[in-house]
Amino acid sequence: IMPRLEEIANVALRVPSILLLDLLYKCDIDRITEQLRAKNEDLMFKYKYVIWNMYYLGHLFSAVVLVLPLRHIVKLYLYILTALLLYVGHQISRDYVQGEIQHGYEGAVHLDSLAFNRFLTALTGQIILSTLCAFLTKIRQVWLFSAHLLPLVARLIAVPHTVLLTVNTFSMVLTTIEVAAFLLSNLFVPYKLARSAYREVLQIEVTELYRLLAVGISLWNQFAVPALLSVFWFILFMVQIYSSATASNNFLSEREVHHVFLTSVSECCSTPYSLLGLSFVVSYLALGLLNLCKLYLGGYAAVQNENFMHRGVTEGVTLLLLAVQTELLDMQVLQRTFLLSIILFIVVTSTLQSMVEITNPVILTLGASRNRSLLRHFRGVSMCLFLLVFPGFMAYKISEFFHMDFWLLILVSSCILTSLQVLGTLLIYTLFMIELVRRHPIECLDEIIYYVNAGSRASGWKSFLLRQEAAKKISSLPRATAQQLERHNDLCAICFQEMNSAVVTYCGHFFHANCLRKWLYIQETCPMCHQQVKPSVSQQNRSAEEGQAPAAQEEGRREALQASETGTRASGFRPAHGAGQSPSGSFDHERGTVGQRDDTSPVLDAKCRDTGFKHGSPKTVLTGHRPSEAIERGGPGRQCWPGVGLARAHYEKQPPSNLRKSNFFHFVLALYDRQGQPVEIERTSYIDFVEKDKEYNGEKTNNGIHYRLQLLYSNGKKNIYT
DSSP, rough: OOHHHHHHHHHHHHHHHHHHHHHHHHOOHHHHHHHHHHHHHHHHHHHHHHHHHHHHHHHHHHHHHSSSOOOHHHHHHHHHHHHHHHHHHHHHHHHHHHHHHHHTOOGGGOOOOOOHHHHHHHHHHHHHHHHHHHHHHHHHHHGGOOGGHHHHHHHHTOHHHHHHHHHHHHHHHHHHHHHHHHHTTTTHHHHHHHHHHHHHHHHOOOOOHHHHHHHHHHHHHHHHHHHHHHHHHHHHHHHHHHHHHHHSSSSHHHHHHHOOEEEEEEEETTTTTHHHHHHHHHHHHHHHHHEEEEEEEHHHHHHHHHOOGGHHHHHHHHHOOOOHTGGGGGGOHHHHHHHHHHHHHHHHHHHHHHHHHHHHHHHHHHHHOOOOOOHHHHHHHHHHHHHHHHHHHHHHHHHHSSOOOOHHHHHHHHHHHHHHHHHHHHHHHOOOOOHHHHHOOOTTTHHHHHHHHHHHHHHHHHHHHHHHHHHHHHHHOBBBHHHHHHHHOOOOOOOOOOOSOEEEOSSOOOOOHHHHHHHHHHHHHHOOOOOBBSOOHHHHHHHHHHHHHHHHHHHHHHHHHHHHOOOOOOOOTHHHHHHHHOOOOEEETTTTTEESSOOOOOOOOOEEOOOOOOOSSOOOOSSSHHHHHHHOOOOOOOHTTOOOOOEEEEEOOOOOSSTTTOOOOOOOOEEETSSSOOOEEEEEEEEEEEEESSSSSOOOOSSSSEEEEEETTTTTEEEEOO
């Protein structure tokens, strides 16, 4: 509870300083001095510099109080409260003295019951005030705050009434001297605080730029600037609303409510402080709406997924920039109200656009993933309907208030584009749902979705140009022959499906034509090696001369991989760990990660641990496209491991089920000998792919891999197996 109370106090106790700064900014000192000159020339000459000095001192005092640490602000407010209590004490003493003079009784207090009651009442109040002052300032010497008791003491000893007035005046002078002495003793406290803060900044061991940035962020968080300025603006707005409502005769009418609201908002952004406060209030309101949208669509978990662009910052910054650019502060109230209504319209449109960005992926995911939750579908569709209708309603309302011209048409067009985007999203969602209830998929669904997106989004023309460029690139690529596809014997790296037909890029990679075309809609590079799909001049000439050069290059690379064997190298593995690498792969032994540069063979990473997992006889581990299947059903283990003491093997991490030779993958393997001890894999090297006559029992493994492993057993013996 205490940290929360400190946060509230940190904001609440700084608001008066900003209110005073805002009030001083609105003060027109020149007009005040002109009024003094009109009354009396000598009076203006006497008080002109006094007024200006008070004006500057007010700014300085407010700024110092604003940047004070919280504990010093609390002390300052306690001292101010103590001064007010002392003033109340002197007022009580003055009223008591005047009452005694009016009653005219100068005898002993205890001899008259009425005089005694008046005395006891005043004395009780003064003692309470003195005790409170000592408690607030944490000073045990209560007598320091008892100067206002002197008139009561004088009355107790039956001092004449004429002397009572002198004693009362003396007590007030004495209290004033005490307050002045206290102020002089604490005059240099702000300087000491600034010096200590400067020393703390110097202790930050960073560069000058980062030091200033760190100080700025620290002050921003310490003073809670967004919350502080928002509370300040909200107080101004509520005061202005109250004054406007009391001055209006028909406040409850719809037109009067709009007028009072806009006028109050414009009145509360007439200074830089209030304009900043309005910007933060708009940011918080936009953040609340966006979080409410997330909560409605996806529940509480969706609210936790924060996106910087959906935190209301864009809306607040937009309002501030438009206000500064249009010189909103220098306008009269009526002009400011007119311009502010247009700025707020733009901000609301931006907020609706952010809500569309949140809703689009949710509703499309519901359609594509075939989610059957009726409640989630209802929430998504209802939000889309709201975002479809409300921008049109806004456009209709603003066209009623303002005359339609070119600039207003630009503002209205943003609402129309928002509704158009939502309409496109609903159409795509409808197509997904129609495909869900059909037995057969919709033909050319991708093309239909493309045309819907092209017609409903501003990037449609750009997408059209990208599709044209992609189609030209696909048509310029050579088609793979049946012999090339048979020799390649691989899956499409984009869709993971068999290739009965394919195009060959100039870097030698095979893909389905449709798959590559869709890839080129968003990327202009090869999915495998990230080279430009568009050929250079030398590549085009070489392709024209050799005809089948790309396929020949790919086949030559494959034959080189099958004919060559990479040398092994010491890897410095820790005990019970081993790893292998492909001809062009790389292994980071410190981080334990594997990387690959091109369409070469995969990488093996093996670990040996005592996990208690038991298999029967030795079995093949690395033969086949899916080694897990080879382990589970056996294999040519006795052919591969003759005389080797391996008893069992299992995966600690399974490889993916859709492997292909042109893609990176990773798996972890554990080997154990016949005594149940882990076997260390010291070195690994790639041999070749398992193809054609190398297949075991004629089984098609879809590019299995042969590795050569150097094993180290627990008894110190080494062995090599394939």
